[in-house]
Each structure stands twice: as C-alpha cells, then as structure tokens.
Amino acid sequence: MPERKRLEREFFTRDGITVARELLGKILVHETPLGIVRGILTEVESYMGETDKGAHTYGGRRTARTEPMYHQGGTSYVYLIYGMYSCMNIAAMTEGIPQAVLLRSVIPADEDSGRIMRQLRLEEMNRKQLKRNREPYTPENCPGSLDRHLSDGPGKLCTAMHITRADNDIDMVESEVFYVTEGKAVTPSQIHAGKRIGIDYAEEAADYLWRFYL
DNA sequence: CGGCTGATCGTG
C-alpha cells in the first residue's frame, strides 16, 4: 500500500471549525515502541480562542498548560483531565490565536493498529483491576465493552494510541513519529454536527454546534 | 440504552 501524504502546515493554519471538519476521515499516526498505531478520525470538537466560554483559553488565559493552544497550527495540546485521563488537541490558526480541535474518537485504520489499541486499552483496564484487587482481564475473557468502546472518547483515544503528556506541544507537521495523513474521502453530507460534550458551565457556548462526527 | 457515581491529581 502506498504511503499516505502527510498534512502540511497550510492544512492546520485555518480556523478551528474548518480544521475540525476537514480532520474527519484523516488518519492520526503515532509511532510507538509497540509499533505504528493509525486511527481514522471520526469525531472532533472545536475550541475557538479567547471568546469561547468552553475553551481553556477563555478570557485570554495563557498559562503554562494552555501555551500549546497559542502555538502555530499543527501543534499538539495534551492535558490531564479529571486526574487520570489525557485529552489530545491539535492547535489551529497561527501563533497567538488559541483555537484548537479536540480529538474525540478514532477507529483503527488497519489490523495491526487494532491489535495495539486493544492491548493498550486492556493494560489500562488491568491497572484499575489491580487497584481494586480484582483478577486481571485476559484478551479472551475481557468484557465486550473493550471492543465496542475501543477508542470512542477523548480519554480512550489517548490510551489506545499511547498519547501522554510526553506528546504535548509537538509540532505535528515536522515530527517523525506523531502526525496526520490523508485518509478516506468525506463528503459534506456525511458530517454531522452536535453540541460539545462536558462543558455545561459554558453558558450559551455549551449550545454551539461545534462537535463534528461521521 | 440512559442515568448516576466515585476515582484521582496537575493546575492556578
């Protein structure tokens, strides 16, 4: 199979809504010690700078944590949420304009990727089993929810693709191991829009249709 | 399938 073309700077230096919609169907690639993991992006959300009450950068909050959102389009922004999960974003626009796209869901792009995602998610579930003093799951006896919900949420996506805060503030246009490539064709009619999830505190911004999914 | 809840820790 021919190598897919990587997305260049021009793709990411557009507004956060355009970049979000255009990312659907593209392939997120992470080269890890376990092998290359490829996920087809199926759900994303836009976070639109200093005026978006749902965004970490609302009101111009520029701190050590939010700094990557202010960097040029194509920069990764990975942060810890609820003390135990990572969330992965890609910055849009140019330096100084803190728009970003939260990556909410992928499906494995090939069999190898599916195997790696399953292994990483299983390891994560077993760390919790251990703490609860329960028997670890095996690839055979694990609950069906593992496959049904392999990487269909921002935290699960990061676990399945081995994305941690070590991957924060990476330029995904230049990186050799963490980048996005062309994927499958998506037509406008395949793109659905809904309210963003988990930002009830954002008042009217909680109702904006800035979540996009296939 | 939908609703509820505890877990857990870096950040400001």
Place this chain on the structure above:
DNA sequence: ACGATCAGCCGA
C-alpha cells in the same frame, strides 16, 4: 477546588 472523562452498576 476544579475539571473538554470513564467504567461499572443500576433499572427499563
């Protein structure tokens, strides 16, 4: 103190 969440548990 507060989350851009998740899994497990419950009832329908």
